[in-house]
Amino acid sequence: MIKWIIAAEVAFWIVIIAGLFSRYVLKWNKVSILFFLLTPLIDLGLVALTVIDLRNGATATTAHGLSVIYIGVSIAYGKTMIAWADEKFQSWFLKKPSSKKTLTGMAKAIHELKMWARHVTAFSIGSLLFWGIITFVGSQATEALNGIWRxxxxxxxxxAIICLSYFIFPKKVTS
Structure with a gap:
């Protein structure tokens, strides 16, 4: 199962790079959108492989749990991962200066709260997938999924504690 997770991760980044290359180098904006739209299909393929593997009698392992986490994280953080890759692509390959500012104080705390909200979203999606897989496959072979979920x-x-720390101890501006 771990090979499918690695393949999904590699496919995800290949599709993102192809999308960025077609957008900025080839100037094919519509084609780049198609590449970016492939990312959820990669996730669906990984879900399907996980379910098929478990339905065929495999006992759930940490890898099966990681595939569910991968999907939740990919969906919740996908847009920010693409934006990060977009910014890095423009900076590294197009030599455009980075427009990203270092956040401090309350702006940093609010950013961290938004990132934690994405983590909650990923956890919620993953929890639904864990529950769905356990219900569909049967709970006798899925104890590892419960452990990963915990x-x-x-x-x-x-x-959440780290996020709250930015409100209690705001990041100061460094000179």
Whole structure:
């Protein structure tokens, strides 16, 4: 299963790079949009492979759990990952200066809160997928999914504490 997760991640970034290349180098904006629209199909393919593997009798492993996390994260953070890649592509290959500012104070805290909200979204999507897979496949072979879900819940809690720390101890401007 881990090979499918790696393949999905590689395919995701190949599609993103192809989209950026076609947008900025080839000036094919409509083609670039088609590439970006392929990213959810990669996620759906990974979900299908996970379900098929478990339905064919495989006992759930950490890799199956990671595939569910990958999908939740990809959906929740997909737009920001594409925006990050877009900014880096323009900076590295088109030699455009970065327009990104270093955030401090309340602006940084609000940004971190928005990122935590994305994490909550990813966790919610992943939780629905965990529940759906366990319901569809049967709970006898999916104990590893429950363990992964609990660890992810703990990570979400830690992320919330870190997020709150930016409100309590705002990041100061460095000279």
């Amino acid at each position: 660890v992810w819940g703990l990570v979400l809690l830690i992320d």
